[in-house]
Amino acid sequence: MTAPQPRAHLAHVPAYKPGKPPVAREDLVTYKLSSNENPYPPLPGVVTAAHAAVDTMNRYPDMGNGLLYSGLAQELGVPESHLAAGTGSVALIYQLLTAFCEPGDEVVYAWRSFEAYPIAVSTCGATSVQVPVLADGRHDLDAMLDAITDRTKVVMVCTPNNPTGPALTQTELDAFLGRVPTHVVVVVDEAYLEFVRNADAVDGIATYARHENVVLFRTFSKAYGLAGFRVGYAVAPEPIATALRQVSLPFGVSSVAQVAAVASLEAADALLERVDALVAERDRLQAALAAQGWDLPDAQGNFLWFALGERTADFALACDDAGIVVRPFAGEGCRVSVGETEANDRLLEVAATFV
Numbered sequence: 126m127t128a129p130q131p132r133a134h135l136a137h138v139p140a141y142k143p144g145k146p147p148v149a150r151e152d153l154v155t156y157k158l159s160s161n162e163n164p165y166p167p168l169p170g171v172v173t174a175a176h177a178a179v180d181t182m183n184r185y186p187d188m189g190n191g192l193l194y195s196g197l198a199q200e201l202g203v204p205e206s207h208l209a210a211g212t213g214s215v216a217l218i219y220q221l222l223t224a225f226c227e228p229g230d231e232v233v234y235a236w237r238s239f240e241a242y243p244i245a246v247s248t249c250g251a252t253s254v255q256v257p258v259l260a261d262g263r264h265d266l267d268a269m270l271d272a273i274t275d276r277t278k279v280v281m282v283c284t285p286n287n288p289t290g291p292a293l294t295q296t297e298l299d300a301f302l303g304r305v306p307t308h309v310v311v312v313v314d315e316a317y318l319e320f321v322r323n324a325d326a327v328d329g330i331a332t333y334a335r336h337e338n339v340v341l342f343r344t345f346s347k348a349y350g351l352a353g354f355r356v357g358y359a360v361a362p363e364p365i366a367t368a369l370r371q372v373s374l375p376f377g378v379s380s381v382a383q384v385a386a387v388a389s390l391e392a393a394d395a396l397l398e399r400v401d402a403l404v405a406e407r408d409r410l411q412a413a414l415a416a417q418g419w420d421l422p423d424a425q426g427n428f429l430w431f432a433l434g435e436r437t438a439d440f441a442l443a444c445d446d447a448g449i450v451v452r453p454f455a456g457e458g459c460r461v462s463v464g465e466t467e468a469n470d471r472l473l474e475v476a477a478t479f480v
């Protein structure tokens with residue numbers, strides 16, 4: 126008798142390592158800086174709206190995400206038919222690969238980049254082609270172009286890049302898109318879009334509108350502080366958005382999540398003020414770390430990247446001791462989310478002993 130066997134490529138799916146939660150301590154308050162979450166608690170108005178939605182949990186959610194699509198369409202100035210929602214933008218990565226990749230098709234992306242990419246690619250039976258980021262944490266766009274073959278179906282760029290931090294410029298993205306064959310889907314993962322402050326920043330909406338093969342992925346998890354509710358969306362030309370909707374889980378985005386996302390769009394001003402405060406903290410940290418002698422990549426998201434190599438585990442341990450949990454990538458470096466001011470101050474203290 127033989128036991129049931131999952132599809133062979135599951136043997137090659139790496140595990141996702143989530144950022145650890147902090148352990149409670151008696152001597153000091155501990156902080157989680159390991160998952161790029163928003164440290165602010167939800168806005169009261171958003172909580173009230175979500176509570177109201179709980180009262181109808183016996184009903185299925187609106188499968189068409191009607192209020193969410195109309196709110197987004199108005200906010201972004203795009204047709205509703207160009208939107209596709211999912212349970213976090215991670216789900217949209219799976220949807221896109223499911224919709225576009227046959228087994229063995231290639232997906233080109235930078236590495237190190239978002240940990241979910243290789244997992245999603247191998248789960249969908251496609252093949253990852255990872256192009257190392259440059260020494261300063263930026264995408265090597267020329268090498269990514271060179272990596273495109275007849276088998277390439279999708280190229281993903283992550284801007285700002287998680288975990289290294291730098292963002293693409295519009296000039297770089299335009300030059301890149303001008304050279305990618307038009308039958309290749311280009312995903313622009315903009316999970317941290319709201320935190321970008323560099324000159325010549327990417328205008329995702331203007332960009333996708335000029336290309337038939339460009340998809341933007343966005344999320345309510347980071348700037349909008351809804352990580353626990355799982356809502357993300359794609360903005361794409363209609364044929365791609367349609368394909369993304371076709372392969373979505375029926376009723377994926379819960380009714381509470383839809384309501385909270387719509388309420389968050391309505392509260393955008395208040396939420397984006399908080400983003401400004403986080404950006405100010407990020408820039409305070411970058412300046413203080415530079416003064417300590419660190420040469421970190423340009424941080425355009427809500428996190429910093431310390432390329433510590435062999436010292437990665439030691440740094441993570443020292444942070445643990447100081448009551449802040451960071452995200453180590455063994456042998457490569459630590460990603461540290463911008464958090465509460467007290468947590469950020471402790472990071473500076475630890476970093477000072479590691480320069």
Ligand SMILES: *Cc1c(COP(=O)(O)O)cnc(C)c1O
Nearest residue numbers: 213214215239287316344346357
């Ligand atoms: C956090 C993150 C996402 C989105 O995650 P969801 O919570 O699934 O919306 C997408 N891409 C990158 C690069 C991220 O860091």
